[in-house]
Amino acid sequence: MSTVTAAVPRRRRVASRRAAAGYLFVAPFLVVFVAMLVVPLAYAGYLSLFREQLIGGTTFAGLDNYTRALTDDRLLGGVARVGAFFAIQVPIMLGLALFFALALDSGALWLSRVLRLGIFVPYAVPSVVAALMWGYLYGPDFGPIAQLFDKVGWDAPNLLGADLMLGSLANVVTWEFTGYNMIILYAALRAVPTELYEAAAVDGAGAWRIAWSIKIPALRPALMLTLIFSVIGSFQLFNEPQLLQRLAPNVIDSAYTPNLYAYSLAFTSQDVNYAAAVSFLLGIVIVAVSYTVQLAANRRRS
């Protein structure tokens, strides 16, 4: 009896000491996390409940900013646009990333290291440089693509025009991030135990069968990860349209994507409070979409 009672506190003490050590280790992260994410978020939430005017100063507005946002055509238009962007661009990008990852993993390619690096390099190019480069390529009169069309004698498409802009942006984003997603998928493929391949080979499975029945199922968690990243990335689209905005200011307006709109509200319209509300709503949309995607995938698996 006494041994038992003595043992419990000791074990508890060890456990609590271990927990304390754990907290100590995460403390640096936690401090930065709270200071840089939790506090600003809470403050933005607080701000979103007010209204500041050039004439009249600051007043409490309750949820007015949110109700205004829910009926704001410009915001809803932007959300619909990035929704369309997500639906079209993400499958293409992830499909390409998957294709490249499987091709590299198959070992059937020459120079696979060089290729791997080559596909990944665009990700290392700062998006500012990438947008400038593509902006030059897309140039309607003197850009190389337009010149090429001109040489052949066709009418060059206006890649910076209103009709094709979303596609042009999707192309830049695909170019930038295919390599990044490919690396995630490729790393996951390398973690598949080789015994599985040997067993499959013994059972008479060919390369296609192995890819379809072993590799792709094994990639499911990694694909999930890249999909969630892509949801967030699509709805947060900002850098690329902002940079191309300079080249096509009358095509990409200040509400082209929800993030651009929030930025413009805060810094052009001086409406920080409404911008905070818009950012919050956008955050909620992203969480909801991410969760839905995850839920749908998990249900399929079980």
Added chain:
Amino acid sequence: MRTPRLRLTRVLAAGVAAGLVLAGCGGGSDDGSGDTPSSVSQADIDKAMQTPTELTFWSWVPNIDKEIALFQKKYPAIKVKLVNAGQGEPQYTKLRTALKAGSGAPDVVQIEFQYIPTFTITGDLLDLRPYGAEALKDQFVDWTWGQVTGADGQVWAIPQDTGPMGMLYRQDIFDKYGIKPPATWDEFAAAARTLHTADPNVYLTNLAGNQNGAWMGLLWQAGARPFKTDGDQITVSVNDEASKKLAGYWGGLAKEGVIATDADFTDQWFQGLNRGKYATWLTAAWGPVFLSSSAKDTSGKWRAAPLPQWTAGANEAGNWGGSTSAVVKATKNPIAAAKFAEFLNTDPESTMMFATEQFLFPATKSLLSNPAFTDQKPAFYGGQQVNQVFAGISDTVATDFQWPPFLDQTVNDWDETVGKSLADRTDTVAALDQWQERITTYAKNQGFTVK
């Protein structure tokens, strides 16, 4: 797709940084209007100028430390710390954040004419009358003084450089197609049609759908006075008769397809200037030097002339751009700051240096009639006395043009309505109504009474 969370944080943090500020600003928003404040005595000024002081000065003028050195030589006790906080909008964003935060704002700051009301509505600029600024009035071109003066006679800033608008044109292209420099807008429209029919790859001019500055200058010339602010009352009439005349004219040419409407200051546009896509550039007095450095291939082919006129024989112009030096109200050293702004823009050596080193177009009468300035014959313009042409134009700019107290918003709304209609070649006159409506809505949301 890359570090998505970081981006969300960045946007939020940005919102927060700007908002943190709101909490700090609380009370004081008296705009310094009303009675003329009492003057500071010469003894006080002398004392202040001999007391060791450090001033912070925000400006994006390249090599402006040379002019600062002149000031420091004359007033060794005063040290000026120069900060380049970005050109135009990026600087204003930082300035606004610093002003709201109540710390980190400069003592003296470069502000373009059109942005002055945006900073006086929030009560952030110091009235310079007590420091003897009214006495400087006669040194400056009349319209520039109109631009820096408030409704009750306050002097909000000292003019530094200007941009009266004229027309730069390609003599060689004009000669080739037998076009004479148009004196009226009717002739200009006819020339646009002639030229584009003769060579479909060439346009008489480019009116950029993203360049509200040029549009406002043309409005100014056309006689429109779209904004008038009186306390919390504002008059907005961007769709009045004069504006409709302008919109009908340019929208019509754009729809016909005889002018280009490319975004300006882009790679595409620079190449257009270099390769002869545009036969004229309707620009400001700072344009000639800018063009000679960015379209080197076309040296010797350009000439300058005043803008075409709405009525034959008239002589009117508008302004596009130009800057001032303003003193921030929260400064701890108002005397030294005011005197620095004054010295920089009135001292003969300093103003001459601005004109010859940085090629700013002068705001002072004496320099505009100084042969050392007006007689220059740049080879880029075939030896034409370009400064002389623009000095003449400067005299014809109307003095009573006013800017709205929220310029960023009106410019943004213009881009998305009127500018877009030009770029898309749709109905520009109808776009004026959209612009009017968006400004009115914004002004009401900001608590103004809109008349």
